Amino acid sequence: MTEQRSEQRTSQPAPAPVPVVIGRRPEPVHTVAVYAFEGMAPFELGVVVEVFALARPELAGLLAAPWYGLKVCAERPGRPLGAVGGFSLTAHHGLDELAAADTVIVTGVANPFSGEVPADLVTALRTAHERGARIVSICSGAFALAAAGLLDGREATTHWRYAELLQQRHPTVRVNPDVLYVDGGDLLTSAGSAAGIDLCLHLIRRDHGARVANTVARRFVVPPHRDGGQAQFIEAAVAPVEQEDDGIAQSMQWALDHLGTPLTISLLARAARMSDRSYLRHFTARNGTSPMRWVITQRIAASLPLLESLDGTVEEIAAAVGFESAATYRHHFGRTMRTSPTAYRRSFGRGVA
Structure with missing residues (x-):
């Protein structure tokens, strides 16, 4: 030009x-x-x-x-x-x-x-x-x-x-x-x-x-929050798509529908119609993280709207999204969000000045 x-x-x-x-x-x-x-x-x-x-x-x-x-x-x-x-x-x-x-x-x-x-x-x-x-x-x-x-x-x-x-x-x-x-x-x-x-x-x-x-x-069409850091992407091979991946996807949806209940590798593997060992291997290859680490991330994400709504105590919210105790919830929340549930609620709670 x-x-x-x-x-x-x-x-x-x-x-x-x-x-x-x-x-x-x-x-x-x-x-x-x-x-x-x-x-x-x-x-x-x-x-x-x-x-x-x-x-x-x-x-x-x-x-x-x-x-x-x-x-x-x-x-x-x-x-x-x-x-x-x-x-x-x-x-x-x-x-x-x-x-x-x-x-x-x-x-x-x-x-x-x-x-x-x-x-x-x-x-x-x-x-x-x-x-x-x-x-x-x-x-x-x-x-x-x-x-x-x-x-x-x-x-x-x-x-x-x-x-x-x-x-x-x-x-x-x-x-x-x-x-x-x-x-x-x-x-x-x-x-x-x-x-x-x-x-x-x-x-x-x-x-x-x-x-x-x-x-x-x-x-x-992305997750609202990705767990982990960028080190997991350095020199990482792209996992091949296999038939079992359909089962992985089904198990992930099943887990999202049951976040408030106790979840284990065996339950997730059963939802995917796979053995525990095979499920763990294929899930990690596909998602770059372990099944239970992924579950924790989804539970944290599910707790955010509850914290913002100002309904329920931290203990009640922890139980609602499937954590065994408020202490466990606070620990994982801090690692994932780099703040505490109470501090997050103070910053983002609706109606909080």
């Missing part, structure tokens, strides 16, 4: 983001701004667009506030940006609007190994952070946050391939290469690619609660 055409595009007025208002209050709309750049990988950007810009009629009646408004921002708005895969896209908003957003997301940097982060992006991130915006990175986007000095003295993560490099280049950052994401309150970082989905769902969970996050995850 010629320079003349580019200038013509730049002179056109930038369209405002169109929020999807489903809840009871028309205002305010929480603005999410995502950084687009030359040479970007489209997957991470697509995740952000899918989560925060897609119309969501499935949330009708579930939201107490309107859905997000999304702005795709670039250093030179209106000019085509080449993406991996041989196509281009055009961002209509500049970094001044990124700096003014409520949540700022950086999905990556052009080349983590070069150490170059655009000065204008660094300035915009610092400005956004100083005015109280929530700053988020996906994959190599952590290098931009670190270059802006936002991660100094903080825990952060990035794709396992870049973790050592991030630590060497920014020694004051506490790089955790083993987790899918790190929630530092005002600063959140995630591991590579699909971990961006986990973090975006976590943001929804923080903003709108577990029921809304679970509904969005269902439309995404």
Whole structure:
């Protein structure tokens, strides 16, 4: 495209983001701004667009506030940006609007190994952070946050391939290469690619609660919360699909229907019509975790809406989702959610100021 055409595009007025208002209050709309750049990988950007810009009629009646408004921002708005895969896209908003957003997301940097982060992006991130915006990175986007000095003295993560490099280049950052994401309150970082989905769902969970996050995850056709860290995906072989997998799926659905009852490997294997040993082997190969660890994760997920509703004590909720005691529930909740059931209820309980 010629320079003349580019200038013509730049002179056109930038369209405002169109929020999807489903809840009871028309205002305010929480603005999410995502950084687009030359040479970007489209997957991470697509995740952000899918989560925060897609119309969501499935949330009708579930939201107490309107859905997000999304702005795709670039250093030179209106000019085509080449993406991996041989196509281009055009961002209509500049970094001044990124700096003014409520949540700022950086999905990556052009080349983590070069150490170059655009000065204008660094300035915009610092400005956004100083005015109280929530700053988020996906994959190599952590290098931009670190270059802006936002991660100094903080825990952060990035794709396992870049973790050592991030630590060497920014020694004051506490790089955790083993987790899918790190929630530092005002600063959140995630591991590579699909971990961006986990973090975006976590943001929804923080903003709108577990029921809304679970509904969005269902439309995404992904679990609302994945247990474990990114280490399980390093050099992992793709398990072949076998006939027994149908039994595995049936057993998982059966378990979800019986979370409040005692569950054992033998019961799950019987639901899958398999021997205990064969079931354990095939389940782990398919899901990357053991059956009972998966059950614990599902029980934690099932307890979140109960905590938010403010109905029942922690002891009653623990029993309702199948934990043998409140102490066991608190232990597994802390390992999975990195907080306590009581603290979660304080933050996300409906009607809690």
